[in-house]
Amino acid sequence: MIRKDYIQRYFDELAKVLAAVLQLKENQKPIEAEEKINDFSTDYLGVSFEEILSIEKESLITFLIKNKEFTITHFKLLEDLLYHKYLINSSDDNLKNITLEVLKYTSENDTDYSFERMDRMDQILN
Numbered sequence: 001m002i003r004k005d006y007i008q009r010y011f012d013e014l015a016k017v018l019a020a021v022l023q024l025k026e027n028q029k030p031i032e033a034e035e036k037i038n039d040f041s042t043d044y045l046g047v048s049f050e051e052i053l054s055i056e057k058e059s060l061i062t063f064l065i066k067n068k069e070f071t072i073t074h075f076k077l078l079e080d081l082l083y084h085k086y087l088i089n090s091s092d093d094n095l096k097n098i099t100l101e102v103l104k105y106t107s108e109n110d111t112d113y114s115f116e117r118m119d120r121m122d123q124i125l126n
Contacts, residue, residue: 030088057101075106
């Protein structure tokens with residue numbers, strides 16, 4: 001469980017990582033951008049993207065909750081990471097499906113409605 005005083009720090013760090021990822025994407029360095037995303041996931045969420053992408057999408061949410069003790073805050077962080085990873089590699093159908101699964105889960109379980117989340121889901125689906 002993430003302590004409340006760390007939640008803001010996690011989101012601040014995520015913002016820094018995503019800014020670096022966007023810069024790397026603009027500089028056409030997708031491998032380095034993906035490494036930044038993977039490092040954040042491993043360091044702050046305790047799960048690597050290799051592990052996430054190896055799990056069947058139908059059992060991913062259950063796995064993260066039971067085995068990694070994910071809360072809605074973890075899923076919010078993960079949804080941002082997955083979305084940006086998907087933007088780097090939009091041809092990966094497994095990544096697309098997992099990203100949609102996490103977006104769907106957070107939209108159903110987050111008490112705050114997010115227009116950005118809905119836009120992301122529409123963008124991925126279309």
